[in-house]
Amino acid sequence: MDARRAWVSQAIGLLEADANRSADTHLHVFPLPPEWGIDLYLKDESVHPTGSLKHRLARSLLLYGLVGGRIGPETTLVEASSGSTAVSEAYFARMLGLEFITVVPRSTSAEKIGLIEFAGGRCHYVDDPMAVYGEAERLAAECGGHYLDQFAYAERATDWRGNNNIADSVFGQMTRERHPIPSWIVVGAGTGGTSATFGRYLRYHRHETQLAVVDPEGSAFYDAWRTGDHGYETGRGSRIEGIGRPRMERSFLPEIVDEMMRIPDAESIAAVRLLRDRTMHWAGGSTGTNLAGAFRLISRMRDEGRTGSVVTLLCDGGARYQNTYYSDAWVAEQGLEIGPARARMNDFLETGRWRDG
Known part of the structure; x- marks a missing residue:
């Protein structure tokens, strides 16, 4: 084996050792009324050494x-x-x-x-x-x-068949829960790699679980999925860091997404503040986008008389967003009003029904 090949072998060993230390992140339960028969989980990717799903x-x-x-x-x-x-x-x-x-x-x-x-x-x-x-x-x-x-x-670098990727980890952790096969997986899209991994994993393992992708304001993914225009561009960025792109990225695979939702930024921010108040977990705005989408799907499940589980991601920690999403001054500067969104979420958690603003 030449020196370059030996170095590559050593480098792969270092990366695999990191994966062995950190791949199985926690799966938290979000408190919902048990009589609903629906359980909501957040896969906590903030505990990785670099603090995020990335x-x-x-x-x-x-x-x-x-x-x-x-x-x-x-x-x-x-x-x-x-x-x-x-x-x-x-x-x-x-x-x-x-x-x-x-x-x-x-x-x-x-x-x-x-x-x-x-x-x-x-x-x-x-x-x-x-x-x-x-x-x-x-x-x-x-x-x-x-x-x-x-x-x-992003979509081709991850082994979607298993090998302790995020989908494999989620399904392994769900085996002892009362609804071990989720009804829905809810994720955002930045590169599209996470949704591609989950979507292909679900099909490969023949799970009936559906994949929902939530998209923030200013992002091209939702309209690209809705219209079928893979060259779609908005020319804008997203205020919700980590997800949303001004153009349709090559790693996003719309064909394997069962449903997409556009989530207002005010809802994303209100949701992470609610998460902190109800669970003491701090998270970034993309987690709020995920939660807002999960709440909508849970409301629909209740309307349909269905029970089951929904899994989404806590993408990164909230400490790095103290001066943005957790700052009332920043929210005001952005022209956002999060009070109505928070009231809507509080109402959902009491009644089980989501009422659009």
Whole structure:
């Protein structure tokens, strides 16, 4: 075995050791009236070493590059991300002794930049947020590095058949619950990799579980799914970090999604505050988007006289959003009013019925 192949073997061993330590995250129960006969669970991805669901994605992307021969001991890793994916990729790059550069819009907050740099990454700035893709590709070619390209490779980097991926972990943890096969899995879409993993896993294992994808304001995924236009673009970003994109990304597979819902940003923020008040779990806005979608589906199940379980994700911790989603001043600056959404959720948890605003 030559030196490069030996290094790759060692690198894969390090990534697998990380997976062995951190892959089985907690599955929390959200309190619902037991007489409803419906149970709601949140898979807590915030407990990963880098604090988010993107820890799994980053590890998979690096493994995909390693086994595909595109990452070696001198390879510079490049990404287009200003959020949790970049933080996680920087963490793994440092673990392997590799340089990591992520292309970010110049408007990226100092808090995000600080998280990426703390994990060992370096930020390269562009003025136009839509230019991050092309600039990342250019940088990788210029330095002879590897463009990890989460938006292209997320769906293919994860083994959807099992191998302790997030779907496999959820179904393993559900085996002793009163409704072990969920009626619904509810996730958001940023790259589309998580929904692709769940959707294909459900079909491969022949589960009757349905997949719902929730999408925030400003994102292209919902309209791409609704219209069938895979080139759909909104030209806008999303206030809900980690999910929503201004264009339809290649890793999103709309054909395996059973239902999509567009969730207002005010509901997403109200939901994470409700989660904190009812469970003491802090989470980011994407978790609120998930919860709002889960509440709608549970209301529908009750209307149909059905019992069962619903599983969604707690995507990342709330501490990094103290100055945004948990700040009344920030919410007001955004022109959002979360009071009506919170009242609607409180009413749902008392009556079991979801009433749209």
